[in-house]
Amino acid sequence: xxxxxxxxxxxxxxxxxxxxxxxxxxxxxxxxxxxxxxxxxxxxxxxxxxxxxxxxxxxxxxxxxxxxxxxxxxxxxxxxxxxxxxxxxxxxxxxxxxxxxxxxxxxxxxxxxxxxxxxxxxxxxxxxxxxxxxxxxxxxxxxxxxxxxxxxxxxxxxxxxxxxxxxxxxxxxxxxxxxxxxxxxxxxxxxxxxxxxxxxxxxxxxxxxxxxxxxxxxxxxxxxxxxxxxxxxxxxxxxxxxxxxxxxxxxxxxxxxxxxxxxxxxxxxxxxxxxxxxxxxxxxxxxxxxxxxxxxxxxxxxxxxxxxxxxxxxxxxxxxxxxxxxxxxxxxxxxxxxxxxxxxxxxxxxxxxxxxxxxxxxxxxxxxxxxxx
Ligand code: NAD
Numbered sequence: 001x002x003x004x005x006x007x008x009x010x011x012x013x014x015x016x017x018x019x020x021x022x023x024x025x026x027x028x029x030x031x032x033x034x035x036x037x038x039x040x041x042x043x044x045x046x047x048x049x050x051x052x053x054x055x056x057x058x059x060x061x062x063x064x065x066x067x068x069x070x071x072x073x074x075x076x077x078x079x080x081x082x083x084x085x086x087x088x089x090x091x092x093x094x095x096x097x098x099x100x101x102x103x104x105x106x107x108x109x110x111x112x113x114x115x116x117x118x119x120x121x122x123x124x125x126x127x128x129x130x131x132x133x134x135x136x137x138x139x140x141x142x143x144x145x146x147x148x149x150x151x152x153x154x155x156x157x158x159x160x161x162x163x164x165x166x167x168x169x170x171x172x173x174x175x176x177x178x179x180x181x182x183x184x185x186x187x188x189x190x191x192x193x194x195x196x197x198x199x200x201x202x203x204x205x206x207x208x209x210x211x212x213x214x215x216x217x218x219x220x221x222x223x224x225x226x227x228x229x230x231x232x233x234x235x236x237x238x239x240x241x242x243x244x245x246x247x248x249x250x251x252x253x254x255x256x257x258x259x260x261x262x263x264x265x266x267x268x269x270x271x272x273x274x275x276x277x278x279x280x281x282x283x284x285x286x287x288x289x290x291x292x293x294x295x296x297x298x299x300x301x302x303x304x305x306x307x308x309x310x311x312x313x314x315x316x317x318x319x320x321x322x323x324x325x326x327x328x329x330x331x332x333x334x335x336x337x338x339x340x341x342x343x344x345x346x347x348x349x350x351x352x353x354x355x356x357x358x359x360x361x362x363x364x365x366x367x368x369x370x371x372x373x
Contacts, residue, residue, distance in 0.1 A: 001030075001031045001032070001068045001069060001339075001344050001345070002031065002032045002033075002034060002066050002067050002068050002069075003026055003031045003032070003033045003034070003067060003068070003069045003070075003071065003335075004033075004034040004035070004036075004058070004063035004064065004066065004067030004069070004070045004071070005017050005018040005033065005034070005035045005036065005039060005063070005070075005071045006036050006039075006060060006063055006064075006070060006071065006072045006073075006074075007036040007037075007038055007039045007041075007060070008042070008073045008074055009074060013042075013073060013074065013314050013317050014041070014042025014043065014317045014320040015042065015043070015073055015316065015317050015320050015323045015324045015327055016039045016040050016042060016043050016045070016073075016320075016324045016328075017039075017071040017072060017073045017092060017324075017327060017328060017331060018033075018035065018039065018050075018071065018324075018328045018331075019043065019045075019321075019324045019325045019327075019328040019329075020040065020045050020049055020050065020053065021325060022325065022328040022329055022332055023050070023053050023054075023055060024053075025332040025336060026332060026335065027053070027054055027055075029335070029336065029339050029341060030341060030344070031069075031339075032056070033054075033055045033056065034055070034056050034057075034058045034062065034063050034066060034067060035047075035050050035055050035056070035057060035058070035063070036058065036059070036060045036063050037057050037058070037059065037060075042317070042320045042324075043320050043321045043324045044321065060080075061083060064080055064083040064084050065083050065084070065085070067084070067088060068085075068088050068089065069088065069089045069091060069335070069346065070084065070088060070089070070090050070091070071091055071092050071331055072090065072091075072092040072093075072094070073092055073093050073327065074092070074093065074094075074095075075094040075095050075099050075102050076090065076094075076102070078101075078105050081102075081105050081106065081109050081111060082109065084109065084111050086109060086110035086111065087110060087111075087112070087363075088111055088112070089111070089112040089113075089114060089346055090106065090111055090112070090113050090114070091114040091116065091331065091334065091335070092114075092116055092331070093115075093116055093117060093130055093327075094113065094115050094116075094117070095117070096115045096117055096118065096360060097261050103360050103361060103366060104366070106360070106361040107361050107364055107365065107366050108364075110363065110364040111361065112346075112348070112359065112361055112362050112363070113359070113360045113361035114334070114358050114359055114360070115358055115359075115360050116128065116130040116330060116331065116334065116358065117130065117131060118357050118358045118360070118368065119131075119330075119334075119354065119357065119358050120225065120353055120354060120357040120358075121225045121226050122353060122354075124354070125353075125354050127329070127330070127333040128330050128331075128333045128334045128337075128354065128358075129330065130327060130330045130331075131176075132176045133323075133326035133327060133329075133330055134316040134323060134326070134327070135175065135176040135177040135180075135256075135316075136176050136177065136180045136326075137180075137315070137316040137319050137322055137323050137326065138177050138180075138285060138315035138316050139176065139177035139178060139179065139180030139181040139183075139184065139256065139285075140180050140181070140184045140319070141312075141315045141316065141318045141319060142177070142181050142254050142256075142283045142285050142315060143169070143181050143184040143185050143188065143252075143254065144184070145283065145310060145312060145318070146169075146252045146254060146281045146283045146310065147167075147188065147252070149281045149301065149308050149310060150167060150251055150252060150279070150280075150281055151279050152164070152167055152251065152279075153167070154166065154167045154169075154185065154188040154189050154190045155188060155189025155190070156189060166189055166190055166191050167190045167191070167251040167252060168190065168191045168192075168193070168249060168250045168251050168252075169181075169182075169185040169190040169191070169192045169193070169250060169251065169252045169253075169254065170192075170193050170194070170195075170213075170243075170246050170247060170250040170252070170253045170254070171185070171192065171193070171194040171195075171210075171253075171254045171256065172194070172195050172196075172243065172253065172254070172255045172256065172257055172267060172268075172292065173195075173196055173255060173256035173257035173258065173285075173286075173292075174194050174195075174196040174198075174201040174204065174205055174256075175196075175228075175256060175258070177256040177285055178194065178196065178254075178256040179201075179204060179208070181254050181256065181285075182194055182205065182208045182210045183208050185210075185252070185254075186208055186209050186210060190251075190252070192208075192209075192210035192211070193210060193211045193212075193213050193246055193250070194210050194211070194212060194213065195212070195213040195215060195243060195246070196228070196257075197217060197220040197221075197228050197229075197231060197239075198220065198221070198222045198228055199220070200222070202214075213243065213246055215238075215239060215242045215243060217231065217235045217238055217239055218235060220235070223260070225260070227258075227259065227260040228257070228258075228259060230259055230262065230265070231265065236265055236266075236267070239267065240267060240268070240269060240272065243267070243272075244268075244271070244272040244275060247268065247272050247273075247275070247276055247282075248272075248275045248276055248277070250276070250280065251277070251279075251280050251281065252280065252281045252282075252283065253268065253276075253280070253281070253282045253283070254282075254283045254285060255267060255268060255282070255283070255284050255285060255286060255292035255293055256285040256286065256292075257286060257292050258286055258289060263289060263290035264286035264289045264290045264291060264292050265292065266290075266291065266292060266293075266294060267292045267293070268282060268292060268293045268294065269294045270294050270295065270304070273293075273294070273295070273304050273305065273307050273309070274304070274305055276305075276307045277306075277307075278305060278306025278307065279306055279307075280306075280307050280308075281307070281308045281310065282296070282307060282308070282309045282310065283310045284296035284309065284310065284311045285315065287311030287312070287313070288311075288313050288314075291311070293309055293311075295309055296309045296310075296311040297311050298311050298312075298313050299311065299312060299313055334354070334358070337354070338352075338354075338355065348362050350362075350367070356368065
């Protein structure tokens with residue numbers, strides 16, 4: 001079997017879908033590996049290093065034409081899908097919610113499509129969970145970027161020139177990204193508070209040494225997969241009102257609230273921003289999926305009344321080397337679990353929960369149609 005790894009085409013997405021430290025996992029499967037020229041540019045790994053590890057450099061076109069399994073960090077356009085042989089498999093991060101046409105095209109061209117965004121949240125599949133591996137790094141980056149924009153230091157410092165108070169950080173949404181943001185801010189010495197509509201996370205917040213802000217919104221809860229349930233308009237308004245007091249006293253507010261497959265909820269409005277201290281920072285981690293903060297813009301720092309509102313796309317790519325390493329481990333784990341070494345094919349066993357959830361197209365047929373509704 002030939003595995004082709006494609007370079008990410010956007011400058012902002014510098015993660016390679018293979019990492020030099022992980023290529024042995026693939027070569028040990030007995031697969032031949034092609035990579036697109038320049039694939040490691042964003043992670044400071046030259047083509048020659050990949051070649052020394054036994055991988056073969058090819059043009060993008062050749063990678064598409066020859067690969068039995070094609071790994072990508074981005075969805076492909078029809079013009080490129082047409083180059084892929086039917087019955088080959090495309091695996092990676094393919095933005096399925098905003099890309100129904102890709103799914104239809106893969107079915108039309110009889111290309112099997114594996115969406116790594118749809119890895120189920122079960123213990124066995126944690127090693128393949130791309131959303132978590134990238135959200136974790138994004139949470140770290142959000143704190144580092146916010147700290148850069150603050151005019152104070154994060155830790156308390158008792159100096160001869162006086163005592164400098166620690167910065168106060170408020171994290172809204174305590175999923176994977178939020179937990180890492182809390183841990184990073186704590187390590188840097190900030191005083192951290194956090195809130196989530198899923199009250200099960202209170203214990204996790206406390207265990208990181210942060211304080212859970214209690215806001216009673218009535219019935220909230222989570223889905224079977226552990227995602228938050230959408231709040232009613234009344235609940236959102238109540239949340240905005242009650243959390244604004246915490247925003248007012250915070251130097252950094254980091255919002256991470258997401259709803260799987262839906263636009264992110266708007267949680268901080270202009271009224272709240274206007275009550276915050278000049279010089280404080282709001283980092284909107286949901287800016288790409290609609291935004292948690294009124295007025296936030298992708299890849300911009302917007303100023304309102306002296307408050308900086310930051311939105312950065314593709315956060316994990318700011319630590320592209322680690323992002324690539326984690327991603328390629330996620331991809332390799334999927335491939336290793338389902339590659340049948342004896343018959344040199346991928347074993348699409350739809351009785352397996354991971355296959356059932358992550359394979360969106362097989363043999364020209366659209367599978368897992370739940371999310372298309
Ligand atoms: P996510 O990215 O979907 O959302 C981020 C956070 O925002 C979530 O914690 C969510 O509850 C919160 N949120 C939504 N609306 C909100 C609101 N109005 N106000 C405040 N917060 C709001 O979440 P995620 O990072 O994917 O994680 C969700 C849960 O799944 C976490 O508890 C995580 O630990 C768990 N998880 C489990 C597995 C597994 O078992 N394999 C893998 C990954 C994550």
